[in-house]
Amino acid sequence: MKLVSIVGARPQFIKCAPVSRELRKEHEEILVHTGQHYDHGMSEVFFEELAIPKPDYNLGIGSGTHGRQTGAMLGAIEDVLVTEEPDVVLVYGDTNSTLAGALAAAKLHVPVAHIEAGLRSFDRRMPEEVNRVLTDHASDILFCPTETAVKNLAAEGITEGVHLVGDVMCDAMNYNRAVAEERSRILEDVGVRPGGYLAVTVHRPSNTDSRENITAILGALGDAGEPVVFPVHPRTRHYLGEYGLLERMPENVRVIEPLGYLDMLRLMAHAKKILTDSGGVQKEAYMLGVPCITLRENTEWVETVEAGWNVLVGAGQEKIEDAIHSFSPASRQQNLFGDGDACIRIEEILTGLQGAPPG
Ligand code: UD1
Ligand code: UDP
DSSP, rough: EEEEEEEOHHHHHHHHHHHHHHHHHEEEEEEEOOOOOOOGTTTTTHHHHTTOOOSSEEEOOOOOOOOHHHHHHHHHHHHHHHHHOOSSEEEESHHHHHHHHHHHHHHTTEEEEEEETOOOSTTTTHHHHHHHHHHHOOOOEEEESSSSHHHHHTTTTTTTTTEEOOOOOHHHHHHHHHHHHOOHHHHHHTTTEOOOEEEEEEOHHHTTTTTTHHHHHHHHHHHHOOOEEEEEEHHHHHHHHHOSSSOOTTTTTEOOOOOOHHHHHHHHHHHHHEEOOOHHHHHHHHHHOOEEEEESSSSOOHHHTTSSEEEEEETTTTHHHHHHHHHOOOOOOTTTTOOOOHHHHHHHHHHHHTTTTOO
16 A cells, blocks of 8 residues: 655654554555654654654645645645555644645545544634644544544544544654653753653643733743743744743743653653643643643543543633642543554554545
C-alpha cells in the first residue's frame, strides 16, 4: 500500500514518529511536511530526536491567517497527491495542516484516514474544533483514541469506518520515556529539583491573544511560591513581547525556549504539577501521573477530568492560584489511552482494508 502522511505542526511530528515506524515495515510511506511549524525548536528537533524520516516534500507554507495558510496548503498538497497517486492519505489531530490534507484528498477521491478522530471540545470558537469536525466528516477511516471519541462521532452520524485503537501519544511516550530520563539534562540546566517546580505551557489563542488572560495567568504563576519552568511557544513569545510582559516576568518564572520532546517529557515527569492549555500535554500529564491544571474552560480530553487528575480553571487568577495550592487527585490512574499499541492496530487495520472499499 502507498500512503501519503501529512504533518506540519509540533504535536503531529510526535504522533507520526511511532506510526511511521510501524507503517514502513510493510508499506510505502511518502511523508509531507506542510511547513506550518518551521523553527528548529518547533520542527527539526523532533525529526532528529525521534528519528522521523526526512520528509519527501516540505511545502514551506509557513505562518499566515487561517484562510491563507490553509488555502496555500490545500493547493500544494493537491499537487503532491496528483503526482504520488497514493492509496490512502493519513492526517493527524486538528491543525490547519490536518484539514488541508483531508480536504485535498477527499476532493481527489483518495481515501482519508484520520488519526485522533472524534475529539470534541464543543467550542466552535477554537480553530481546532472546526478542523476536527470538518476533517472527520471528510474521512473514510477514523482512528479514535477513546470511547468518548467513538460516541462523539456516532452522535454526528458517523459510524462507518470508525476504529477504537487507543492513543498514538501513549505509544510515543512508552517508546521515549526511558530515553528521556537517560539523555535529558533539563532539570539540571534550569536548576530545579524533582518535585520542586511547576511546568507550564500556554499557546491557545484564547489565552495568548488576550492581554487580560495572559496577565492573570502570569499573576497566578508569580504567586505560586515555587519555581515555574515555562517553555514558551513562539506565538506566546510574540504576544508577551507585544504586551510588554517579558520584562515584567515574575522572578520565580523561568521563561525558556520551546523544548524538544525528550526534555519536555523529563520536565513534565518530575513536575509537582503541570499547568497547560495544550491538548497533548493534558494527556501526557495523566499518563505520567502528574496533576494537571488546565487553563481552559473546556477540554476534548474529558476522561482526564472525570478521572480526577485534571481540573479546568480557565484563565481567572484566583481559580488558578487555588488549584496550584490545593488541587490533589484522589484516585489512582487507569489506562485511559490504551496500551501503547495503537500504531500496531492502525497498521493492521490499514493492511486489512487493502483492496477492500474504505469504510
Ligand atoms: C498550531 C495549531 C494548534 C496546535 C499548535 C501546536 C492551527 C489552527 N493551530 O497553533 O492546534 O495546538 O499548532 O503547537 O493549526 N511561529 C513561529 N515559528 C514556528 C511556528 C509558528 O514563530 O515555527 C509563530 C508565528 O508567528 C505564527 C504563530 O506562531 O503566526 C502561530 O503559528 P500557527 O502554526 O499558525 O499556530 P499555532 O498557534 O502554532
Ligand atoms: N511539547 C514539546 N516541547 C514544548 C512543548 C510541548 O515537545 O516545549 C510537546 C508536548 O510534550 C506534546 C506536544 O508537544 O507531546 C503537544 O504539542 P502542543 O502543546 O504544541 O499542541 P497541542 O497538543 O495543544 O495541539
